[in-house]
Amino acid sequence: MSYLPLEQYQRKWIFTHQSMPVPEQDLAAIKPMDQARAAQLWKENISAQSPDADRLSSSDWPSNDSNWLQSVDWMAAWEDDEQGLPEEVLQHLDWQDDVTVYFCYEKYNVIETKWLIFKKHWKNFLFYDDGPILIGRRRNEALWFDSEGQVKLGKRD
Template sequence: MAYQLLESFSKSWIFKREDPKVEPEDLAQIHLLDEARAASVWRDYISEAHIHPDHFDDNDWAKKNAVAQVKWEPIWESDDPALPELLLDHVAPWGEDTLVFFCCHNELVFEMTWSVFKRTWKAFLFLDNGPVLVAKKKKQAVQFHSSGMASLLSRG
């Protein structure tokens, strides 16, 4: 894998806040893919035709394969550290060590394990303009919207 320093990300402050707190051992496991690898993951998992979620159309699986919607924002704003229950149920097949990608656009993709994402999701959702969370070799996915809703998706 080809990574770049997390500090090179213009919004790396999201991982250094006290609230929500990202523990140093989790931060060490959050990897920012370099642009070439990010583009490859985006193309393979998200879209060959569009470089940003804002550009998705009805031909993109993320736009047409929503199985449900869930509110994430009320829990994000609360002291509850857990993801919404419906979201957790949707991705129940993911194991703690499943490799996940938090895909913001074709040049901005983060890689970590599912267990790390579950503990740090509140920091990631400062980037709520349509990112898609996918897991390697899994069909479940989640797209987070700035409306405070998440689309529970199936990659087919």
Template structure:
């Protein structure tokens, strides 16, 4: 599936990657690709849900709504608030993907970012300025993460 992208400069949420306290290198910015609406919808429909448009609307039949899709719930907020930029240890133990793994960070049906695993690991705090249930997944791998507004995240496996 080939995707179309929004130029980074025109992405309406680009401020999250231009925050003075959490600088993102130009090299990493070049690898953060906002998907155009149609491509975002295709990714969401194929890998997240073809019924629900965002996390709080997941319903029976959507894999993220299945209790057994998620193996553990941990806290991300304290790591996010700290001066240490490292991803929480449990995430790094759950996901051992090669650096250049293509990932999708899916906020909702029409808000999906494509990037690489190493770019996410370095800049994860920026992605979480919007924390209303985004799901991180990689088409070539089964592991997934879901970040919740209550400061918790869930480690899981896509159904």
């Protein structure tokens, strides 16, 4: 796999911001993909044509409403310092902590990490909430966050 050092990642600040810094040992598990690898993963798992969630085609699986079971509010949990991921999300993604996940902001911006790391630091990932999609390696379940504070819970076909 081809990764960028976190120091070179354009959005590194979301993990080092003074209000929510990610501990050093967890930073090591946050791996931004280089553009070529991110584009390949996006093409194979999200869309072969569209560069971001705003321009998905009707043939892309996220555009198919039947793939989404429900929508839940994530913004209230994000704004509450004491609260983790919404319970509905945790129930939907009943994954082991070591499952590899991909947080897909857009075609050239994908971060690989472990489910445990994402659960602990999901608020950092959502500093940018312009339609990112979370998928797991060899898993069908998916999440699609929007900037209105909703997350769709669904399955990839």
